[in-house]
Amino acid sequence: MNEHHLETSKSICLTGYGGFDKIQVQNVMLPPALGTNEVKVQNKLFGVNFADLYTLKGLFEFPLPHTLGLESVGRVLEVGAGVKDVKAGDRVVCYKWTGGLYSEFINIDMKNCFVIPPSISDEDAATLPANYLTAYITLFKIAKLQADQSVLIHSCAGGVGWAATQLAKLFSNVTILGTASESKFKMVVENGVNRPLTYENYATIISQSEGEVDCIIDSIGGSNFSISQKLLKPLGHAVLTGCSSLITGPEIFTSSEREALSSSTVPDMQGLVMGSRSISGFHLGLLMDQNPQLIRNSMESIFKLLGDGKIKPRIDSIWSFHEVVQAISLLEKRKNIGKVLLKI
């Protein structure tokens, strides 16, 4: 590995907070020697996430320049002395919520690395961590959806929503309601949504015709989460998985917007009591640190579901490294259906 220490890695760097002009492809110095629990990976594919936009617009502040990217797929070059279950030559998919993965070479902790079974393609693997882990854990481990129940999936054409729809279909006789732009209704219905609803009319439609739902997966956050809670049946459960409502345009986050995650989603405790309802927060990245075994077990379940043909990721489009701005713009403008990938 010594020869790598003097080399550089092609990376997508954030040089400041704000607009897309702050994103540059740069050659950055490779990280120093591999840590005991680290894995060195040569990446070739990357998943684009809403979190790239949160970082770009200043929701989280990292020292600059900061390498973007939460998801990658590549081949292991070398492992630290303490690493088990991963070896040189393995194909791995990686996830790290603090970023740094849009880079040809990375050193990453083994708990952020998952060996891809041979039957699964690089492209499919790249769609799994952020979207399918989030959907799997929230539906199976938190809200604990059951047969014959109903689930409302917000942004059901987005990455998490697309995955949640497929996973909810695994439960017998579940009714799936989902919000999306009307132009995406046909696609989300083909993916398994029983009743597509617009963001504008969903609350009225549900309360008038469907009644109430057992479970809600909300990646929009803000006031949407508060409104949605009122649509829960008694003993129903709503899970907050993201805050895409924070991305409203090209603007950089103000300090008040940074607090929107907590301040705009204050739950109505009295409503929870009167309806015997439950709400949860969810943070995939921190949970990977807090309970790596749960994440590993969940990832293995997802690999098996994919291998058995029970889920089928949808790739919206694949872009080259130098097209990163076009790729991230798709998410900002809500133009994608399914996963946007980058390749190197």
Place this chain on the structure above:
Amino acid sequence: MNEHHLETSKSICLTGYGGFDKIQVQNVMLPPALGTNEVKVQNKLFGVNFADLYTLKGLFEFPLPHTLGLESVGRVLEVGAGVKDVKAGDRVVCYKWTGGLYSEFINIDMKNCFVIPPSISDEDAATLPANYLTAYITLFKIAKLQADQSVLIHSCAGGVGWAATQLAKLFSNVTILGTASESKFKMVVENGVNRPLTYENYATIISQSEGEVDCIIDSIGGSNFSISQKLLKPLGHAVLTGCSSLITGPEIFTSSEREALSSSTVPDMQGLVMGSRSISGFHLGLLMDQNPQLIRNSMESIFKLLGDGKIKPRIDSIWSFHEVVQAISLLEKRKNIGKVLLKI
């Protein structure tokens, strides 16, 4: 039934809000003719609840005089034309969150009535609805406790806490932590609590030595619920089942205290997200209206557990109707261990 229309029923009435001097045993007119879905019951035993104190001190306002009492056991005299599953001569246990049950004769909706199996005594049956239904639904249907997990049960010597301890023991290898006054430690340990803690030291002890817990059953509410949430493991679940912290002395509720249920228990949404945690409210009385079948199924499970000797209610003491003030005072002063009953 016509002869009953002209009769009166001995009842425990609230004649004003405030102190115990507002409670009087009176003969009140019997209710008018039985409704289609109603059951007429002659009561002999009654469960005393914290809710009696909430009503006495003005948390809920009813037209006065108001007959107190949420729980009773008696024999069915007559059923309305639409009533199934309950017939004259049946022994029943009743629960109604809006009160009115501390009365020798009552007319009550069939959804609030449960036929007692022959093997179960009147006294044991009288302990079940408020305490065991609350503990059962919160542990089994909401927090969904699992084997090998840990649960923190607040006020584990109180009615709900006592029941929750016994129900939590049904899961294999569960660690039960419970808060109580030190004078009650011996009794709660005999009931199954592995680690009794005081209300003053529990948060420090748990965070320092036990780490964190998977599940919390909180009948105290207020700031206790906020503090407790921070002791949850990732994916942990805290359920608010009551607000006994509102009862601090003989004072009548101020309007600000009436809002304490919601205002003093504002959940920390950011904490829920960072720890992937869940919180729930719970209201047994409203759930009985919202989902009577779930309540009936749960009650049948509880009858079976009791019949099989898997749970064993503890009766603190049984008081006569004219001793109602002494009985309710036990709860106000936190002197009871297990259930306080009244008899007529």
